[in-house]
Amino acid sequence: MEKITVDARGLSCPQPVIETKRVLDKHSSGTVEILVDTVTSRENVLRYVTNAGWKGGWREQDGGYAVTATK
């Protein structure tokens, strides 16, 4: 299945969450990866992903974080 990547690195609050919401709203299932560069954005995106009913996870990548949403 196609993996969608959202690059939200460097964006101010709450834009990483909005970009995530925009993509998750468009898809009923699949894997979405959201790139962020601060712990705050990682927490916010992960919380949104979980609240939206997706399975969330994250790993360190290129000095930042890649949050994954799967359903």
Add this chain to the structure above:
Amino acid sequence: MDRMLMSKNGPAIAGLILGVIAAFLVNFGNPGNMGFCVACFTRDIAGAFGLHRAAIVQYLRPEIAGFILGAFVSALAFSEYRPRGGSSPMVRFALGFFAMIGALVFLGCPWRAYLRLAGGDWNAVAGIAGLICGIGIGVWFLYGGFSLGPSRPTPKAAGLVMPLFALVVLILLVARPLFGAKGTGPIFFSESGPGAAHAPILISLAAGLIVGWLAQRTRFCTIGAVRDLIMIRDCHLFKGIAAFIIAAFITNFALGQFKPGFEGQPVAHTMQLWNFLGMVLAGLAFTLAGGCPGRMLIMSGEGDSDAGSFVMGMLLGAAFAHNFSLASSTSGIGAFGAPATIIGLVFCLIVGFAFKNRMA
């Protein structure tokens, strides 16, 4: 302890402690319902530097320095010191400028709006309603694709500017040097009025450092709280505000500081239209910039230069607010407070439309 602060209850725990600290700071000497107010205290610092000459609001508030340094140390300790910048710094500076003017028309930042409510100042209701309205307009722009653009990592040293600024404020506060012709100042310290009302330095500084640490860990944000609730029905941060108000109310009540009413409230006026519109402006400017003024101080301590630009914009905004009769007083709004608020609103709307540049 840190696991608790980072949990879903973190903001509520921080809110409780912040509310108690704020009420006690008033008991220790800070102005009424002003345990800490980012707008008022930044304004006092501008006055102490002689950037404005309103003699009653001049003091180097250690709380502000403490917020920045507390967040800086906390960010270092927990590997979250990530210097970054380059996201429309000049626009952020201007947003800080106008956010400050809106806040000084109301007479308080969002933190103080909630503290005024917790002290029984019902004029705060109009301000909080304006704040919610301003945040709502900001959310509309955000959903429409508003973005000031991404920031980029900067050299580690670039993030030290704001912590060093905070350190300079503390050194000048303790050393109290007198510059200027004939050594008459600056530095200026108010001899009467709100600027002369302050808790002992060490208590203020300790409070500031604790607040800086707690807010850095829990991402406590008085704008984000309302924004996330409106935008995505997420009450994570809102629980922090609720706890903050309740804790400040109970502590105020216990200390005999709860005085309900509209008239004669400390550092407040009763012109409700301008209480409302001032905070519409502040709420919109803060939302476009990405957080409340307290959060901006915290992020500037984490090395975010863009947040630092916003804080410096607030400092200049405070200077203009008092030099050009834009700031309110207990008798009502300043001579040019109304047009300044309208100009600020127009500026924020232009920024909102100009930066609707959603990523592909």
